[in-house]
Amino acid sequence: MIKLENYIPIVGQSVIDDLRLIAERLRGKTVQHVNSTAVGGGVAEILSRMVPLLQELGVETIWDVIKGGEQFFGVTKKFHNALHARPVEITKRDFEVFIETGQNNIADLEICGDIVFVHDPQPIMLVKKKKENKWLWRCHVDVSEPNEEVWNFLMEFIIRYDSAVFSAPDFSRKLPIRQFLIAPSIDPLSDKNKDLPQETIDAVLQKYQIPKDKPIITQISRFDRLKDPIGVLDAYKEVRKYIKCQLVLAGGGASDDPEGAAVYSEVKEKAKGDSNIHILLLPQNDIEINALQRASTVIIQKSLREGFGLTVAEALWKSKPVVASNIGGIPLQIKHKYSGLLCHSVQGAAFAIKQFLNSPAYAKKLGENGREHIRNNFLITRHLREYMLLFLSLYHKEDVVYL
Amino acid sequence: MEGILKAKEPFRFSTRLHLSELTGLRAINLEQLLNLIKEVPGSSIYHHTHRFLQQHHFFSPEPPNDFAYWVTEMLGENELGERLVSIDTMQFSRIHDLRAAIVKTIEDYLNEDPSSRLRFTRQGEEFHFIKSVSFVIPTKYVANDLGDFIEILRKITIDSIYFHIFEARLRLERETNDFSNWIETSLEDKELADQLAALDPYTRTLEDLRSAIIEMVEKRIFSQ
Numbered sequence: 001m002i003k004l005e006n007y008i009p010i011v012g013q014s015v016i017d018d019l020r021l022i023a024e025r026l027r028g029k030t031v032q033h034v035n036s037t038a039v040g041g042g043v044a045e046i047l048s049r050m051v052p053l054l055q056e057l058g059v060e061t062i063w064d065v066i067k068g069g070e071q072f073f074g075v076t077k078k079f080h081n082a083l084h085a086r087p088v089e090i091t092k093r094d095f096e097v098f099i100e101t102g103q104n105n106i107a108d109l110e111i112c113g114d115i116v117f118v119h120d121p122q123p124i125m126l127v128k129k130k131k132e133n134k135w136l137w138r139c140h141v142d143v144s145e146p147n148e149e150v151w152n153f154l155m156e157f158i159i160r161y162d163s164a165v166f167s168a169p170d171f172s173r174k175l176p177i178r179q180f181l182i183a184p185s186i187d188p189l190s191d192k193n194k195d196l197p198q199e200t201i202d203a204v205l206q207k208y209q210i211p212k213d214k215p216i217i218t219q220i221s222r223f224d225r226l227k228d229p230i231g232v233l234d235a236y237k238e239v240r241k242y243i244k245c246q247l248v249l250a251g252g253g254a255s256d257d258p259e260g261a262a263v264y265s266e267v268k269e270k271a272k273g274d275s276n277i278h279i280l281l282l283p284q285n286d287i288e289i290n291a292l293q294r295a296s297t298v299i300i301q302k303s304l305r306e307g308f309g310l311t312v313a314e315a316l317w318k319s320k321p322v323v324a325s326n327i328g329g330i331p332l333q334i335k336h337k338y339s340g341l342l343c344h345s346v347q348g349a350a351f352a353i354k355q356f357l358n359s360p361a362y363a364k365k366l367g368e369n370g371r372e373h374i375r376n377n378f379l380i381t382r383h384l385r386e387y388m389l390l391f392l393s394l395y396h397k398e399d400v401v402y403l
Numbered sequence: 404m405e406g407i408l409k410a411k412e413p414f415r416f417s418t419r420l421h422l423s424e425l426t427g428l429r430a431i432n433l434e435q436l437l438n439l440i441k442e443v444p445g446s447s448i449y450h451h452t453h454r455f456l457q458q459h460h461f462f463s464p465e466p467p468n469d470f471a472y473w474v475t476e477m478l479g480e481n482e483l484g485e486r487l488v489s490i491d492t493m494q495f496s497r498i499h500d501l502r503a504a505i506v507k508t509i510e511d512y513l514n515e516d517p518s519s520r521l522r523f524t525r526q527g528e529e530f531h532f533i534k535s536v537s538f539v540i541p542t543k544y545v546a547n548d549l550g551d552f553i554e555i556l557r558k559i560t561i562d563s564i565y566f567h568i569f570e571a572r573l574r575l576e577r578e579t580n581d582f583s584n585w586i587e588t589s590l591e592d593k594e595l596a597d598q599l600a601a602l603d604p605y606t607r608t609l610e611d612l613r614s615a616i617i618e619m620v621e622k623r624i625f626s627q
Binding site for chain 2: 014015017021022025144169172173174178179180181182326327385390392393399400401402403
């Protein structure tokens with residue numbers, strides 16, 4: 001069981017002292033998180049780490065997951081794509097399915113929090129149960145150019161919350177409720193991010209028959225069109241014309257993402273015939289993901305849309321040179337040419353990868369800068385602090401709050 | 404440190420933690436930026452002129468203020484960027500006056516170079532106005548004399564130093580920083596208070612500022 005004191009060697013004593021100071025102000029309040037999946041995806045991952053730490057700090061915290069069938073998650077996936085401005089047809093029936101499941105969850109889920117913290121659109125309707133308690137809506141997706149029909153539908157519920165939280169300034173819009181900017185985070189002590197012995201890394205490479213004789217370019221992400229795995233394959237092929245290298249595309253699937261299997265097959269098909277491409281389906285094996293990231297020469301995240309892009313933070317924390325799309329929360333993590341390279345296209349990604357592979361000293365420097373940037377801004381301790389301040393903000397409307 | 408003068412009133416250190424509140428307001432050119440600077444809350448002006456300070460102690464190469472960064476990097480207005488960077492924040496003890504100085508700088512520039520009105524950013528590069536919401540929390544640290552004061556200064560968080568030096572003076576409009584105020588009123592040491600008040604905290608990192616204050620107070624103790 002990871003304790004707060006385990007973070008002291010990484011972030012320093014004073015950061016932990018501050019957390020305890022804030023937590024004292026939340027004694028007696030219960031915080032209830034609600035999301036749509038207990039495993040898979042960034043939200044579940046953050047909550048699984050954060051809930052025990054909040055409890056250790058003395059902030060009573062519980063975590064509930066809504067229920068929904070295949071049809072419901074098919075609709076929420078459509079919503080997700082529509083909010084990310086992808087062309088998708090939303091039917092009247094889709095809204096009906098969403099509302100029916102929402103009503104079922106309203107009937108089934110017991111609300112007991114003084115503060116109810118709802119994550120993403122799937123459980124958004126629960127706010128109909130709002131009484132005297134405080135409600136927060138946490139939007140983890142990029143809503144900078146949302147499908148207006150879906151956004152307007154969600155707005156009916158959003159405006160009933162006390163505050164909303166977004167991951168990047170681009171996602172904010174004029175709202176009649178308060179909205180805060182809180183970036184997500186990674187946990188440096190989790191299986192996905194902790195230091196690993198070289199033998200563990202080598203064993204994982206051996207298991208997946210990835211030789212160490214050529215540089216390894218890796219993208220870790222769900223098999224999802226928005227992560228653009230096909231674009232990554234194209235970029236790799238451009239690089240491969242000039243530099244001998246290999247590509248690893250690895251990731252699991254979230255239980256609320258029915259589209260994953262289709263994308264996985266498509267990628268497999270496109271990679272056929274090239275033994276230097278390794279397509280790995282790794283459902284929830286964090287140690288293996290960690291090992292693959294650490295074994296990589298360059299890490300890429302060529303998403304077309306991204307709520308925040310935690311895989312970028314994970315890679316930077318491992319001091320890896322990263323090439324990533326200039327979208328969503330990624331530019332908050334990568335300052336171009338300082339802590340990584342940003343790209344806007346397949347050609348741009350290929351060019352950046354070649355730069356890193358041909359200039360190892362440059363790649364090393366940017367990787368090291370990236371690690372410090374993550375230490376200072378994107379670790380779970382900063383996230384805990386901001387969440388607790390967010391809870392306190394529900395009881396204080398002023399800009400300077402004396403506690 | 405025997406014989407050190409006891410303060411009439413003890414000094415309790417507080418710390419300041421902040422949240423960023425989004426306003427949903429954005430600008431895509433200089434005129435919009437100017438108009439919004441005139442109307443956003445003071446806490447937004449404070450955020451965009453002070454955000455860098457707390458990041459600066461980590462030695463990230465952050466630009467000195469968000470307005471200067473944006474007009475330089477996104478609009479390509481290097482000269483205006485330089486003028487905005489050069490605004491001497493130390494001379495203002497009210498956000499209202501700092502805002503007025505920023506407004507005048509941009510208005511003058513627009514009048515001198517009307518073509519700057521024609522520059523727009525690309526989608527995704529807009530200026531987003533954000534407000535700082537501060538939470539001020541008293542810590543367990545209390546100083547009864549300069550000896551205590553210096554010992555606490557060595558171990559207190561950088562956020563606490565930030566609060567007593569920057570936030571107290573400009574955002575809470577206390578005329579001078581909290582340390583100078585306590586030294587003058589409770590220790591009646593106007594000379595040391597004036598020395599501390601004259602430090603320009605905007606041109607150093609917070610760790611450098613901590614060292615400078617400690618050095619100044621140490622000298623004073625040993626000269627007594």
